[in-house]
Amino acid sequence: MAAEVRQLVLVLGDQLDRASSAFDGFDPARDSVWMAEVDAESTHVPSSKARTAMFLSAMRHFADGLRAEGFVRQILGWREYVCGISWTRKPGYLDLDALDALDAHEALPAFYWRGDVPMACLADAIGSTLAHGYAHHIQRLMVTGLYALRLGVAPRELHAWYLAVYVDAVEWVELPNTLGMSQYADGGLMASKPYAIRAGGGVP
Ligand SMILES: Cc1cc2nc3c(=O)[nH]c(=O)nc-3n(C[C@H](O)[C@H](O)[C@H](O)COP(=O)(O)OP(=O)(O)OC[C@H]3O[C@@H](n4cnc5c(N)ncnc54)[C@H](O)[C@@H]3O)c2cc1C
16 A cells, blocks of 8 residues: 655744745645754753743644644534535536546455455454444545555445445535545545555556
8 A cells, every 4th residue: 555645844943833835735634743942942042941931832832723723624624625625516526537537447346345355454444334334534545545546446436335335425525535535536626636646557
């Protein structure tokens, strides 16, 4: 399976700027921030306790702000964004030329319906899906989704699987997530880039 492409943003104490270009394209659900300060910053000139405390406090508040943004986006914004993509493109999302332009025509492996696969992460994600009709977003996106992407599974076949197996599956939310976010099969309507590069057919 392809390695997930994630961003690690390094933020130093004097770079507490959410508008910084370091955050361009930053996705709180996927990427990480590492906040740190170099030792010399507090030793090359004397620093009062109050100044050090203020500095660390500012860094903590900045980190809290980033967490809150991810939370708000997940709860109040992201679902509405997905809904908007769906309704502005309907009808026709499933008929997009991009679906065929990807030249992904492999059949969905039968183990997606049965869970009998020797790869532990796939077996776990598919097994819990079939047992409970639920899998965490990252399992849907990064495990079952990326495996299919790497394999070159026909997007419509994968779409039929997601729609069939999840208790929360309704087309307006499932389609943009599957075709757009997971497979990059809507020509970039939903996501700016694919999460992985196709293996070129065959089992990776
Ligand atoms: C390939 C694929 C197919 C998916 N199909 C569906 C589907 O059919 N129905 C569905 O509701 N979700 C779908 N999702 C989105 C997401 O996986 C589920 O909403 C999520 O697993 C719900 O779990 P949670 O309540 O723990 O979410 P949390 O991660 O705790 O998020 C909180 C809430 O935010 C909303 N949310 C978060 N991420 C998304 C997202 N990407 N799209 C829409 N809402 C989101 C949900 O309402 C969720 O309950 C799909 C994701 C992928 C990658």
